[in-house]
Amino acid sequence: MELTGAEIVVRCLRDEGVEYVFGYPGGAVLHIYDALFQQEQVKHILVRHEQGATHAADGYARATGRPGVVLVTSGPGATNAVTGIATAYMDSIPLVVLTGQVPTALIGNDAFQEVDNVGITRPCVKHNFLVKDVRDLALTLKKAFYIATTGRPGPVLVDLPKDVTAAKAPYVYPERVRIRSYNPVTRGHPGQIRRAVDLILRARRPVFYTGGGVILSDAAEVLTELVQRLDYPITSTLMGLGGYPATDRRFLGMLGMHGTYEANMAMHHCDVLIAIGARFDDRVTGNVEKFCPHAKIIHVDIDPASISKNVKVDIPIVGDVGRVLRDMLRVLDATDRSPDREALAAWWRQIEEWRAMDCLKYDREAPVIKPQYVLEQLYEVTRGEAFLTSDVGQHQMWAAQFYKFDKPRRWINSGGLGTMGFGLPAAMGVQLAHPDALVCCITGEGSIQMCIQELSTCKQYGLPIKIINLNNRYLGMVRQWQEFFYQGRYAMSYMDALPDFVALARAYGHVGIRVDRPGDVEGALREALGRKDELVFIDFQTDPTENVYPMIPAGAGQNEMILV
Amino acid sequence: MRHIISMLLENEAGALARVAGLFSARGYNIESLTVAPTEDPSLSRLTLVTSGNDEIIEQITKQLNKLIDVVKLVDLTEGSHIEREMMLVKLRAADATARAELKRLVDIFRGRIIDVTDRTYTVEMTGTGDKLDAFIEAVGRRAILEVVRTGVSGIARGEKALRL
Numbered sequence: 001m002e003l004t005g006a007e008i009v010v011r012c013l014r015d016e017g018v019e020y021v022f023g024y025p026g027g028a029v030l031h032i033y034d035a036l037f038q039q040e041q042v043k044h045i046l047v048r049h050e051q052g053a054t055h056a057a058d059g060y061a062r063a064t065g066r067p068g069v070v071l072v073t074s075g076p077g078a079t080n081a082v083t084g085i086a087t088a089y090m091d092s093i094p095l096v097v098l099t100g101q102v103p104t105a106l107i108g109n110d111a112f113q114e115v116d117n118v119g120i121t122r123p124c125v126k127h128n129f130l131v132k133d134v135r136d137l138a139l140t141l142k143k144a145f146y147i148a149t150t151g152r153p154g155p156v157l158v159d160l161p162k163d164v165t166a167a168k169a170p171y172v173y174p175e176r177v178r179i180r181s182y183n184p185v186t187r188g189h190p191g192q193i194r195r196a197v198d199l200i201l202r203a204r205r206p207v208f209y210t211g212g213g214v215i216l217s218d219a220a221e222v223l224t225e226l227v228q229r230l231d232y233p234i235t236s237t238l239m240g241l242g243g244y245p246a247t248d249r250r251f252l253g254m255l256g257m258h259g260t261y262e263a264n265m266a267m268h269h270c271d272v273l274i275a276i277g278a279r280f281d282d283r284v285t286g287n288v289e290k291f292c293p294h295a296k297i298i299h300v301d302i303d304p305a306s307i308s309k310n311v312k313v314d315i316p317i318v319g320d321v322g323r324v325l326r327d328m329l330r331v332l333d334a335t336d337r338s339p340d341r342e343a344l345a346a347w348w349r350q351i352e353e354w355r356a357m358d359c360l361k362y363d364r365e366a367p368v369i370k371p372q373y374v375l376e377q378l379y380e381v382t383r384g385e386a387f388l389t390s391d392v393g394q395h396q397m398w399a400a401q402f403y404k405f406d407k408p409r410r411w412i413n414s415g416g417l418g419t420m421g422f423g424l425p426a427a428m429g430v431q432l433a434h435p436d437a438l439v440c441c442i443t444g445e446g447s448i449q450m451c452i453q454e455l456s457t458c459k460q461y462g463l464p465i466k467i468i469n470l471n472n473r474y475l476g477m478v479r480q481w482q483e484f485f486y487q488g489r490y491a492m493s494y495m496d497a498l499p500d501f502v503a504l505a506r507a508y509g510h511v512g513i514r515v516d517r518p519g520d521v522e523g524a525l526r527e528a529l530g531r532k533d534e535l536v537f538i539d540f541q542t543d544p545t546e547n548v549y550p551m552i553p554a555g556a557g558q559n560e561m562i563l564v
Numbered sequence: 565m566r567h568i569i570s571m572l573l574e575n576e577a578g579a580l581a582r583v584a585g586l587f588s589a590r591g592y593n594i595e596s597l598t599v600a601p602t603e604d605p606s607l608s609r610l611t612l613v614t615s616g617n618d619e620i621i622e623q624i625t626k627q628l629n630k631l632i633d634v635v636k637l638v639d640l641t642e643g644s645h646i647e648r649e650m651m652l653v654k655l656r657a658a659d660a661t662a663r664a665e666l667k668r669l670v671d672i673f674r675g676r677i678i679d680v681t682d683r684t685y686t687v688e689m690t691g692t693g694d695k696l697d698a699f700i701e702a703v704g705r706r707a708i709l710e711v712v713r714t715g716v717s718g719i720a721r722g723e724k725a726l727r728l
Contacts, residue, residue, distance in 0.1 A: 305626035
């Protein structure tokens with residue numbers, strides 16, 4: 001039997017096991033919406049702006065490990081989605097983005113709502129396709145899911161001209177697909193793995209440095225086993241939080257620009273650095289000339305281009321992080337060698353000295369609400385069990401520092417691109433993926449306004465997200481840099497004429513709570529958590545002068561932190 | 565250092581744009597680029613000349629390999645290889661002395677005169693980029709009306725072949 005292109009799209013999604021499509025209708029995708037309307041398996045979530053659709057699909061993907069799916073129309077629908085696509089690209093999140101396109105005969109004509117979707121997104125997708133013939137449609141969609149979810153994951157865009165969605169073809173969804181030019185390596189080189197284990201066992205001052213690759217590869221368990229067996233210290237990037245239990249004593253906290261003193265000092269002084277699924281981002285390395293000056297470096301990553309891109313490494317291992325770590329454990333099993341316990345004890349004594357600096361301390365007696373206190377209280381009240389999404393800025397760093405993630409896929413934030421506006425729509429995707437879980441969006445009065453319209457989506461689908469707004473009336477991270485590096489000239493970082501967020505939440509049909517005093521923080525959080533079926537927007541009036549410490553200024557070494 | 569990177573590319577719309585876009589997005593330079601179909605209609609052969617230190621070249625080849633449309637890639641300058649570029653050049657050849665002199669130069673450089681008018685010669689010449697540069701230098705800028713170069717293409721010496 002022949003199906004229309006639109007029906008084929010929907011059947012493909014169904015056969016791919018897609019639960020939700022996040023999207024927004026428009027002229028070029030009307031056939032597809034009509035096909036969606038006539039079935040029940042694939043559910044559609046109507047956002048209020050296409051950026052929200054991509055972030056929601058992204059949040060869903062990060063929380064589940066399954067690809068997020070987006071459907072938007074041509075022209076402005078697609079361009080609005082670009083920020084979300086770039087966000088997913090930078091953090092290697094699997095998305096399949098379906099964009100409408102003008103009919104093939106009109107392509108290149110500057111037709112109504114026409115834009116070159118494939119051209120615009122080329123630099124921020126893993127791959128993209130323009131389908132010109134309905135007979136190629138099913139295979140192309142299969143390829144899109146395959147490419148998005150394998151190797152180093154990422155967003156794949158499929159551009160669908162309107163006439164292709166109207167034309168008919170027989171439907172066969174291929175069970176498997178082979179792409180001759182795309183064969184990601186998953187198994188690490190055995191010789192390299194043996195060399196790495198040998199170096200690990202010879203280390204006197206080792207440290208594990210782990211990133212988002214651990215989460216993407218579902219390798220938290222095997223990583224934990226390896227680290228605990230060796231009893232080595234471990235630090236994580238912003239993207240890797242939850243890949244190793246933060247409450248374990250071996251965890252030194254996050255590293256990098258706003259990482260802990262002990263994590264950055266351990267990096268600076270280590271003799272063997274074991275980098276797992278991390279990419280030596282500039283926010284982690286600081287000045288690469290001064291990065292880990294005494295260390296031999298092992299780097300495990302599925303993307304060969306990530307290896308020796310920023311920092312030259314000694315033992316590169318290309319492969320899937322989980323698989324390589326399991327192979328490392330096997331090599332360890334087979335040897336009777338063990339780490340130098342004496343050297344390790346001395347290393348741990350040194351690390352404990354650094355840890356005793358208590359670099360995350362802040363003024364607990366202040367009469368105003370300290371943002372750190374809100375995060376600490378949130379951690380207590382939720383017993384560390386919440387899913388946290390975050391926007392971008394100071395609140396993001398405080399959440400990363402003060403909420404201790406023991407499990408993977410609980411910390412969901414835009415690390416690479418740093419996209420303000422990510423938090424709320426991402427929380428929608430997380431909440432849909434885990435309807436019974438507690439999902440909190442950590443945000444600020446700047447970020448939340450970038451996708452605030454999604455409060456309406458939350459109402460429509462009854463998503464009981466808890467929004468923790470750390471409202472300091474400033475674009476806090478901008479203000480902090482201006483204080484440190486621009487002699488306090490606060491150019492355009494003060495936000496005047498803020499809305500009454502409580503009234504705004506109510507206007508959207510939600511509950512709003514304003515909190516002004518430190519003593520009311522815990523009570524407000526408990527009240528919000530008690531409202532299990534409602535979205536609660538808590539507007540915390542926080543200290544406008546608070547800064548994120550420690551801080552490595554741009555261009556400095558990891559041992560050159562600004563402390564409180 | 566100068567490198568000649570040659571690859572087999574899916575013969576699909578947008579494949580060239582992905583390669584070119586990668587160079588501009590990551591700030592690498594392309595000195596020349598040439599692309600044409602191969603005996604297998606599903607594949608194009610693309611050859612480009614770029615320069616950079618070892619780390620940059622390593623990144624370039626890794627990033628190119630990551631492109632889904634790049635099927636296979638080789639850095640020809642890593643081994644012994646042959647490089648060739650073709651040039652068409654239109655020369656001012658108005659008087660007898662100039663014509664004789666140009667004819668001699670073309671012969672020395674093993675080029676061929678492929679079109680003649682009262683006032684011009686059009687020359688076809690093949691060789692390494694250096695040889696073509698040397699010819700341009702020898703005839704002098706004033707004699708040149710137009711230069712068309714294909715960009716470098718190349719192939720490995722011996723039995724090594726870039727094929728599937």
